[in-house]
Amino acid sequence: MYGYFFSYLLIPLAVIGGIVYFIVYLARRNKQVNAPLFDWRRFGVGVAISIVLPCFIGFATSAVFNELNKTDSFITMVIAALIFLIVGLVIGHHSVISVSLIIGSIFAFIYALSINFESIPPSIMTILAGLGLALLIFFAYKKFQEKEGK
Amino acid sequence: MKFKKFVIGLAIFILTILFIVFVNRTINPRPEYKYCGGYEISPFGQSYNSCSTSYNNALEDFKEKSFFIITVLSMLAIISGVLVKSVAPVSWGLVMAGLALILYIFIANFEEIDKPYRAIISGLALAILIWLAYAKLGDKEAIQETGSSSIPPVSTSAPLPSNKS
Numbered sequence: 001m002y003g004y005f006f007s008y009l010l011i012p013l014a015v016i017g018g019i020v021y022f023i024v025y026l027a028r029r030n031k032q033v034n035a036p037l038f039d040w041r042r043f044g045v046g047v048a049i050s051i052v053l054p055c056f057i058g059f060a061t062s063a064v065f066n067e068l069n070k071t072d073s074f075i076t077m078v079i080a081a082l083i084f085l086i087v088g089l090v091i092g093h094h095s096v097i098s099v100s101l102i103i104g105s106i107f108a109f110i111y112a113l114s115i116n117f118e119s120i121p122p123s124i125m126t127i128l129a130g131l132g133l134a135l136l137i138f139f140a141y142k143k144f145q146e147k148e149g150k
Numbered sequence: 151m152k153f154k155k156f157v158i159g160l161a162i163f164i165l166t167i168l169f170i171v172f173v174n175r176t177i178n179p180r181p182e183y184k185y186c187g188g189y190e191i192s193p194f195g196q197s198y199n200s201c202s203t204s205y206n207n208a209l210e211d212f213k214e215k216s217f218f219i220i221t222v223l224s225m226l227a228i229i230s231g232v233l234v235k236s237v238a239p240v241s242w243g244l245v246m247a248g249l250a251l252i253l254y255i256f257i258a259n260f261e262e263i264d265k266p267y268r269a270i271i272s273g274l275a276l277a278i279l280i281w282l283a284y285a286k287l288g289d290k291e292a293i294q295e296t297g298s299s300s301i302p303p304v305s306t307s308a309p310l311p312s313n314k315s
Contacts, residue, residue, distance in 0.1 A: 041232045044245030045283050048228060048252055052276045055256040059269035096283040 014110050018050060018103040046100040053104030054111055057081060068115055071124060077112035078128060081105040089139070155239045162243025163250075170223040170251055178215040181208035214267070217259050221271055224251040225278055232286050 057080045058068060065073045088101030224247075231244030252275070259268065 039287075040238075040242035040245055041235065042283075042287050044228060044242070044249045045232060045279055045287060048249050049276065049279045049283065051249075051253055051256055052272055052279060055260060056269065056272040056276050058260060059265065059272050063266035063269045096287050097280055100283070 014107060018107065019047060042096050046096045049097070049100035050104040050107065053084060053101065054108035057108045058111065069119060071120060074112050074116040074120055075124070077108060081108040081112065159239030159243040162240060163247045166227055166244055166247035167251060170220060170227065173223060174216055174219045178212060178219060180212055181205060213259065217255055217268060218271060220251055220255045221275055224248040224255070225275055229278070229282060232282055
């Protein structure tokens with residue numbers, strides 16, 4: 001039941017929200033550098049990366065494990081999404097690659113969660129939720145600390 | 151003038167999609183179910199099972215080829231749209247057509263698992279897109295700026311610490 005909820009409600013909302021965020025981000029970014037208000041090339045390539053990345057993670061995982069609906073596949077997908085998320089956060093916040101890698105890895109994580117929501121053991125979910133929370137607190141702390149330092 | 155540009159861009163968008171779809175249909179025709187092996191099959195006939203199996207195999211083959219052809223052509227459309235930056239309608243028409251087809255083909259084939267070549271093709275597509283963003287859309291400069299600003303410059307006037315032991 002929760003899997004259907006994630007599949008039919010959360011994923012479309014995440015996709016729409018991600019695209020809207022991307023448009024707003026690129027429009028603001030282009031204002032700052034006196035460029036045209038909206039660059040279709042940046043938008044197109046960014047959205048393409050955001051779509052291809054979760055598909056790549058899913059195809060690669062299914063090629064190794066033959067199915068996506070099991071714990072090993074879920075952990076592999078989450079780790080791959082986390083790696084791309086960290087790469088996106090590390091290489092800089094003002095580029096098409098970083099924004100699209102971040103959005104694409106979030107899509108991949110949501111997809112992995114939605115198809116495995118009912119089959120994952122609660123212990124693994126607890127560990128993953130704890131790790132995600134720790135990561136978010138770490139980055140939020142680091143970000144706010146940097147702002148206060150400036 | 152802007153309206154004309156928009157219409158031209160829209161026409162390029164639609165025609166690019168049609169072109170890629172029909173190239174795929176020409177190179178890779180869809181197998182027909184009704185006339186399997188040259189004769190019309192009935193659900194209760196002897197040849198139904200074997201014909202159904204061969205049809206399913208042909209359909210799998212068709213899907214695999216379609217995935218490859220449409221992905222490659224969509225990537226070519228996106229690359230050419232990014233490279234042709236001087237004419238805006240051509241650029242956005244090609245980029246959006248490639249994006250729409252990539253969106254369609256990846257979502258349509260996402261449930262098809264256990265296919266390693268799809269991982270290879272999508273990985274190559276991802277690498278090309280990242281290279282495109284890095285080399286042609288200003289990411290190289292942005293990443294270099296971020297990299298240089300995160301490391302503080304070394305002061306040359308300050309004396310180096312000496313080892314007094």
